[in-house]
Amino acid sequence: MRIGIMGGTFDPIHYGHLNSAEEIAEVFKMDRVIFIPAFIPPHKKKEKVTDGYHRLMMTMLATLSNPRFTVSTIEIERDGYSYTIDTVNELRNSFNKGSAKNKFYFIVGVDAFKEIFTWKDSVRLLKNCDFIVTTRPGYKVDDLFNVLNDAAAKKYRNVKFKIDRKNPFGKSPRLYIIGSKHFIYPVETTALDISSTDIRRRVKSGMTVKYLLPEFVEEYINKNRLYK
Ligand code: ATP
């Protein structure tokens, strides 16, 4: 199976997340995309994050009608900070039992991905699984290439990225760390300028959030008086 992993805070999940996951699943012919709400995202330590139970419920409601979307509770159940390396290892162990051959692609927005070297065991992670980096129109592969190489050079002597122009999944080149079998695939998805931060702000001030997120999620927010 080809499996996409979509991590996030999902506070709340919205059409930006859902649309980019769907478009990627199509391009990469994925059998499944697993949405994984983080228990405590390491980069959001100081911010107030809604209870994991509510974020999980909203993610469930939002993904229900899509046959290839599923939700995993591994980060919420693990407790504590949610590190991608632990999640990828756990998923691989649980899915790759027996003779099953599964390929995992971690999906992340380009802005979050640029901070990859602040993530736990980032180099090991990059050498351990493929990444799909969602970008906006106008993005240039050279920009990401330069950002990654500059960030790597500050921390590691022998981590260097290369561009591979032969990409089986599209016209855009892919990147890899020299010596690694895994790739970073930048993919342009339809830009929906929606953010959870903006939705929370809108709910708080009584503004409409219709058409920014699934109706059931909106109802769940209202019913549980979230973000008020
Ligand atoms: P917040 O405003 O609270 O930071 P968010 O809208 O950025 O929330 P997250 O849960 O932080 O949502 O994001 C999870 C993942 O989805 C990240 O990889 C992020 O880059 C990506 N993402 C967020 N918003 C969009 C969007 N509008 N379109 C495509 N991808 C998105």
Ligand code: MG
């Ligand atoms: Mg964000």
